[in-house]
Amino acid sequence: MPAVNSQPRRARSGNQRDEAARLAVLHAADDLLVEHGFARLTIEAIARRAGVAKQTIYRWWPSKVEILLDTLIEDSEKRFAVPADKPSELRGYFRGYARFVTRDPAGKVLLALIAEAQHCPETAKSLHDRYLGPRRELERELLARGIETGEVSTALDLDAALDAVIGPIVYRALTGASVPRALVDALFDGLLKA
Structure with a gap:
């Protein structure tokens, strides 16, 4: 044996x-x-x-879109996570968002997928289901905690407030314009200041 x-x-x-x-x-x-x-x-x-x-x-x-989404998800989690339970970091989060979409290669992936989503419903759905939706839920929770603690205040509902701050940042990044810190601070102060 x-x-x-x-x-x-x-x-x-x-x-x-x-x-x-x-x-x-x-x-x-x-x-x-x-x-x-x-x-x-x-x-x-x-x-x-x-x-x-x-x-x-x-x-x-199945496609290059799905590869790019995996890249975006992994890189976002490593380099640009939504701060958990720290509404005091909201201003810093939006400043980080501006840096992410203008300087980080993963931010360029996000912008490319947003642009492609305008022409391809499958890309739009996958981008929303796998990245934008889950991330928005975390952002919404963070903003809600900021409202509860009195660190932020908004006359808008949570999604509209997030769109009002993030929208101009993404627009400028998509058009190749810089996103100055003063712009991010003005958006934050004008829309979310307690």
């Missing part, structure tokens, strides 16, 4: 390779979008840059 190996079984390295490939695809998509824009971003170019086969990409994502 053969001896039984008492050593614990090593995990297969396939998961590590899969995670490395997944990250390579996300980084490649993000980089190529910034370099060439949404229209010129292709699955072929992403595969080439990431060093993976196109079939690998199609096995995990």
Whole structure:
């Protein structure tokens, strides 16, 4: 009878390779979008840059929009999370939002997806369902806590107040204009100041 190996079984390295490939695809998509824009971003170019086969990409994502959404979601969580239970950080959050959409590659992904959503209902739905909707819920909760604690006040409902502050920031970023800190502060003070 053969001896039984008492050593614990090593995990297969396939998961590590899969995670490395997944990250390579996300980084490649993000980089190529910034370099060439949404229209010129292709699955072929992403595969080439990431060093993976196109079939690998199609096995995990049905489209470049879904790749970009995964990139956006991961990067947003790491670099621009909605502050939990800290309504005192609302002004800083909106300043951070302006920096995110004007300077961060993930912010460029967000802008590209917003622009594409204007022409493609599937992109609009996916962007809303996977990113904008869940993030808006967190923003709404943060703003509501700010109202409860008296740190902010608004005559508008929560969604309208958020739109009134975020809308001009996104508009300026989409048109390539800068978003000065003074503008963000004026929007915050005019719409949300306690």
